[in-house]
Amino acid sequence: MFTEKLFKQTNAYTKSKLKMSKADIEKPIIQIKGLSVKTHEGEILKSINLDIPRNKIVVLLGPSGCGKTTLLKSLNRLTDLHKELIVGGEVLIDGKDILKASQDLPIMRQKMGLLSQRPFPLPVSIYKNVSYGLKLKGVRNKKLIAHSVESNLKRVGLWDEVKDRLNNPANSLSIGQQQRLCLARGLAVKPTIILADEPTSALDPISTKTIENLFKELKEHYTIILVTHVLRQAVRLADHVVFMYYGDIIEQGHPDDILKNPQTEILKKYLIDGN
Numbered sequence: 001m002f003t004e005k006l007f008k009q010t011n012a013y014t015k016s017k018l019k020m021s022k023a024d025i026e027k028p029i030i031q032i033k034g035l036s037v038k039t040h041e042g043e044i045l046k047s048i049n050l051d052i053p054r055n056k057i058v059v060l061l062g063p064s065g066c067g068k069t070t071l072l073k074s075l076n077r078l079t080d081l082h083k084e085l086i087v088g089g090e091v092l093i094d095g096k097d098i099l100k101a102s103q104d105l106p107i108m109r110q111k112m113g114l115l116s117q118r119p120f121p122l123p124v125s126i127y128k129n130v131s132y133g134l135k136l137k138g139v140r141n142k143k144l145i146a147h148s149v150e151s152n153l154k155r156v157g158l159w160d161e162v163k164d165r166l167n168n169p170a171n172s173l174s175i176g177q178q179q180r181l182c183l184a185r186g187l188a189v190k191p192t193i194i195l196a197d198e199p200t201s202a203l204d205p206i207s208t209k210t211i212e213n214l215f216k217e218l219k220e221h222y223t224i225i226l227v228t229h230v231l232r233q234a235v236r237l238a239d240h241v242v243f244m245y246y247g248d249i250i251e252q253g254h255p256d257d258i259l260k261n262p263q264t265e266i267l268k269k270y271l272i273d274g275n
């Protein structure tokens with residue numbers, strides 16, 4: 001009985017995906033329509049239109065200050081935390097406009113895992129970091145929680161490294177391990193989208209490669225939106241590249257077109273200078 005329930009819960013996402021028609025799977029998971037973000041001092045995003053395809057890695061590129069992080073923050077309404085930001089337009093996730101105040105924010109945010117430049121583990125144990133989201137959702141079944149902790153730590157390749165010290169504080173891990181722990185914490189609440197803002201910028205090359213390999217595996221089940229300044233990382237990972245400049249999308253498309261055959265002088269210069 002328990003095994004059956006566990007199976008049902010742990011496979012909920014796969015099943016919901018199987019229920020989707022081919023046409024639904026091919027529809028963009030996110031449609032951004034006329035998204036503008038401004039302050040009283042000026043525009044940060046200038047009426048952006050962008051479709052994010054499902055189960056792909058979409059890379060946001062562009063010089064510092066062009067609005068990449070602001071775009072990511074708009075997708076899970078972290079912009080709400082900055083009262084000075086005035087947000088307009090529509091962000092449709094699976095057809096629902098998440099900018100509408102009536103949306104249930106916590107549920108909407110659960111659909112999105114967030115990885116930042118530096119990992120922010122909670123100041124509790126490794127185990128509690130991964131179980132946190134499920135507990136918040138009201139799950140009390142200890143076997144189910146233990147299964148989730150183990151399977152998500154395995155998924156990010158951390159289980160063998162931490163299985164004998166699950167009760168140690170999360171901040172006893174290396175920065176690379178902490179970043180994978182944060183990814184496991186996010187995956188435990190079964191998001192459909194992962195927002196990653198330069199997630200490897202604080203990591204050593206080996207941890208970076210681990211995260212990159214994970215992203216390649218995870219895109220089978222998740223849509224990943226990745227901000228990076230590392231062009232080689234964009235080449236390695238991107239299915240779709242979006243190049244931004246001063247709050248606008250200048251070019252977007254397949255990495256072979258965007259990175260090897262840029263059409264605008266601005267992008268050509270960026271690819272040469274990296275700025």
Ligand SMILES: Nc1ncnc2c1ncn2[C@@H]1O[C@H](COP(=O)(O)OP(=O)(O)OP(=O)(O)O)[C@@H](O)[C@H]1O
Pocket residue numbers: 039044062063064065066067068069070071082084085
């Ligand atoms: N809350 C805010 N209030 C005022 N200006 C802001 C706010 N948030 C962002 N900005 C401004 O908006 C612009 C875009 O910032 P954003 O962080 O989105 O850029 P970015 O492309 O992610 O840059 P980087 O690559 O350096 O991280 C910057 O000029 C920034 O100073």
